Amino acid sequence: MWMETLKSFLSIALELTVLFVVISFVINLLQSYIPYEKVEKYLGGKNKGLAALFALIFAFVTPFCSCSTIPVVVNMLKKKMPFSIVMIFLFSSPVLDPTIITIMGVVLGWKVTILYTITTAVFSVIIGFTLAALGFEKSVKNVVMKGYEEENKKFNVKAALRETLDLMKSVYPYLIIGAAIGAVIHGMVPTNWIASTFGSDNWWLIPIAAIVGIPLYIRLSSMIPISQVLIGKGMALGPVMALMISSAGASLPELILLKSIFKKELVIMFVLSVMAMSTISGFIFYLV
Incomplete structure (x- = not known):
């Protein structure tokens, strides 16, 4: 059993490492062509629909976790950007990470990834x-x-490599932790038990997963390998996605930071909104 767990960990970790390094490097190279000045201009524009679209684009091209999003939110508020646009960025930035979404597509499939991207983007707006x-x-x-x-910089190959290494320092450990947890689940937890306990008929697991995900603070990068194993063992997609979205969208450290810039009622609404987004998204996956 331990040998099976170790083999599973090495297999998952190797696959994710190759994907992470290659995808991160390519995305860092492509980011040099993104006109950030124009993006900021549209974020503060009068056309709310266009501003919302650019808020999603800005969230997508800035790979931040829930905590590191907060200083950017403060900067946007200082620039007097519309409150609605800042909130769209706040909700979408942690769940729309280009590197992790690409890895999600390879690991979980592109249909799941496209549906995930659309639902999280729509609910953020x-x-x-x-x-x-x-x-x-x-x-x-x-x-x-x-x-x-803010930095205005042009990437080249050397700079892209440096950015990839920096991203590995901050994100890669969570990817390996997720691979380790996934390997333990794969090797130690019986498939029949997961399928019978967390199977497709248990719709009530979706709101529970949405609630449990917030205090856990499982980063999206950790949830990918865990989700792959859970789904492979028969767990329904609905609760898996609800857990993924809630754990990535909010966390206890983030809530502490939000309390310093938001009053209590807005912090409460933030938590309820993340729970609603993850629960409804989970039911969408459940029905589909």
């Missing part, structure tokens, strides 16, 4: 505009947070 319409902009505190500086 809906939540952003809804919070603005409900007047939650008044719940933003006047704060200045250090730790984020």
Whole structure:
């Protein structure tokens, strides 16, 4: 059993390592062609639909986890960008990571990945505009947070390699942790038990997974290999995706940071919104 677990870990870790390095390097090279100045201009524009689209694009091309998104949010608020657009970025940035989404496509399949991308993007836009319409902009505190500086830089091969190494230092350990957990589940947990306990008929697991995911703080990079094993053992896609979205979209460290820039009522709405997004998305996967 231990040998099977070790073989599974080495196989998953090797596959994810190759994918991570290659995809990260290519994406870092391509980022040199992104006109960030124009993106910021459209983010603050009068056309809300276009601004929402560029908020999603900006979220996609900035590979941040839930915590590292906060300084960027503060910077956007300081620049007087529309509250709804800032909220769209806040919700979409942790769940729309180009590297991890590409790995998700290879590991979990492109149909799942496309549906994941569409649902998280659509719900981020809906939540952003809804919070603005409900007047939650008044719940933003006047704060200045250090730790984020804008950079105007052009990537070349050497710079792309450096960025890939930096990304590996911050994200790759979580990928390996996920591979280790996935290997243990693969080698130690009986397939029949997972299939019978977390199978497709147990719809009630979706809201539970959405609630459990928030305090766990499992990064999206860790959830990919875990999800691959769970789905392979018969766990329904709905609760897996609900857990993935909630754990990536919010975390206890992020909530502590949000409390420093948002009033209590907006923090509560943030948590409820992430739970709603992950639960409804989970049911979409469940039905499909």
